[in-house]
Amino acid sequence: MAKSLLRYLLLSLLLCISLPAVSQGFAFNHGKEKSPKIHFELVNNLIVIPLEVNGTPLRFILDSGVKKPILFNLTDQDSVALNNVSKISLQGLGEGDPIEALRSTGNVFEIAGLKNPYQEVYVVLDRSMNFSPALGINVHGIIGYDLFRDHIVELNYGRTFLRFHNPDDFDGKMPRSAITLPLMLQGSKAFVEAGVVVDGGEEVEVKLLVDTGSGDAVWLFPDQEEGLKVPETHYEEFLGRGLSGIIYGKRTKIDQLRLGPHVITDAKAAFPDMASFNALKDLQDRNGSLGGAVLKRFNMFINYPAGELTLTRNARFMDPFHFNLAGLELEHAGMRYIAEKITDSRGVVREDQGNFGNVQILLQNTTRLSLVPEIVVSAIRAGSPADEVGLREGDVILAVNGKPVHRYKLQEVIQMINEKEGKRVKLHIERFDSDLVFSFVLKTLFK
Structure with missing residues (x-):
């Protein structure tokens, strides 16, 4: 599989380096809510939270398996200023060699009513370490232990929120079924x-x-x-x-x-x-x-x-586990223009079906060009239904069972393709400027 393959299985990025002891952690801001609460996005079972780094709003994955925050996927548009920077090497999961990174100390991290003015952070320079294409949303880093170590963290997956409690003030009340x-x-x-x-x-x-x-x-x-x-x-x-x-x-x-x-x-x-x-x-x-x-x-x-x-x-307890029945890995790969008719055969403007891109161009008030994320096949499992019918890495997905994919989030498209065993899936794809259609039946691998 291609080296650039990234999946939502992020996997605790276990650091095996000697880190100096840092006593300063996240503390409650005076005058703020006693037990600050923040809503998160749940994307492919990962918790994505908003967090400010030296005043710049970024998105982090909450990863309880990581010791110190790690930044990646930074561009000049993010304009993050980091303090006291030096070069180091990091070793984590995988069969490769240690990777080059930067270590930065004395940074201000803020989330909800918590603040750490002396946060240590690592910056991965390898551009392939970018989980955003596989998640379908922009993510800049991961953070874990430093948020957990001094607080009682209430993690409500059912209502998608985090709440931070001070152990000294916590009343200890729990649900009766806990x-x-x-x-x-x-x-x-x-x-x-x-x-x-x-x-x-x-x-x-x-x-x-x-x-x-x-x-x-x-x-x-x-x-x-x-x-x-x-x-x-x-x-x-x-x-x-x-x-x-x-x-x-x-x-x-x-x-x-x-x-x-x-x-x-x-x-x-x-x-x-x-x-x-x-x-x-x-x-x-x-x-x-x-x-x-x-x-x-x-x-x-x-x-x-x-x-x-x-x-x-919670209500998710009995949810079925989802498997990659089709054998396809998908990810975002840049942007593309799509054209849509906005008038019917009589010239009447149709009801707006949603904004599918940040950039839109109207042509003679009859056609709308929208700039939307491009979804491509990033990997195919050998012997899978997708492999058997001839799909290839790099194929651009245009529609799933007649539904244009630009109307859906990446994770929704993945769910449509892997809905249930025995379902026939028809994919309309683009390959080298040619439109092709592939059809296959989803099958389980556990019989």
Whole structure:
């Protein structure tokens, strides 16, 4: 697969560098709301939050698996001023070498009613480290531990908001159905114990990283002695990209995932290739990670100071897990003009169906040209329905089952293509200035 492939499975970008201890963290602004609340966007199970860096508004993914904030995808349009900059190397997930980056200290980070005037941040210079095309929205960085470490973070996936509580003032009131699990902190990372049943075996106790920066469900590290073997029914898949390269693994299902008394059956799972973790020094007794596709089924209080994770099931708990049935990876790749008739056969102006681009040109008051994001095929899984009918990387998606894709967000288009097993999908695509149509039937890989 192409090196530029990026997927929403962001995967805790675990840093393996020596970082100086910094005592200053996010503090509540005096005169602001006692427990500040902020709404987030949930995009492919990832939490995207607004955050100001030295007065510049940016978008960050909330990634509990990352130690220090990381900036990427910065352009001259963002105009972010950073202080006290020096060059370093970062090592993270993936099979590649460490990457070049910048370290900056003494920056002012603000979110809701919290402020850190001495924030340390890293800037990745590799332009391929850009998750925006795969997410369909502009994202500038990731932040995690520094937001969690001193506060009780109320994370409401059901109503898509975060609330920060001061542990000294928190009244401790929880929903009646809430259950509290021990949250084990090792350095900057938080772990929870769970139980998994794999391929009809006995339940195995596992220690999982709580990873809001992964859009996947469960990652398990293969370990025959622990009873964590890869189920016979699986397929090879691109799982995502870490700081040090692309991560591959085996996609499958597990019979059961248990968090306290909460049991999820037929959970989506992956067994990553362990070569991607060879450079990391802090795996210790970790058995895998717990990502957004599971976490979003709960509303929670994440309490690093007390070492507690409090969970309440929400309306998403019974949602089915989604798989890439078509075998296509899609991403945004620049912009394109599309032409639409705005009058009917009698010359009457049609009702406006929405603004599909920031730039619009009217031609003789009958046709509208709109500048819209271009959606392209970024990868195809070998042997998948899309591969079998001849789709290729670089194909531009124009319509799905007759619906023009410029009317939809990227993630909505992905859902349309992978709606359900047995559904026939017809894709209208552009390839080298030629319009082509491909049709295939979605099929499961777990029979």
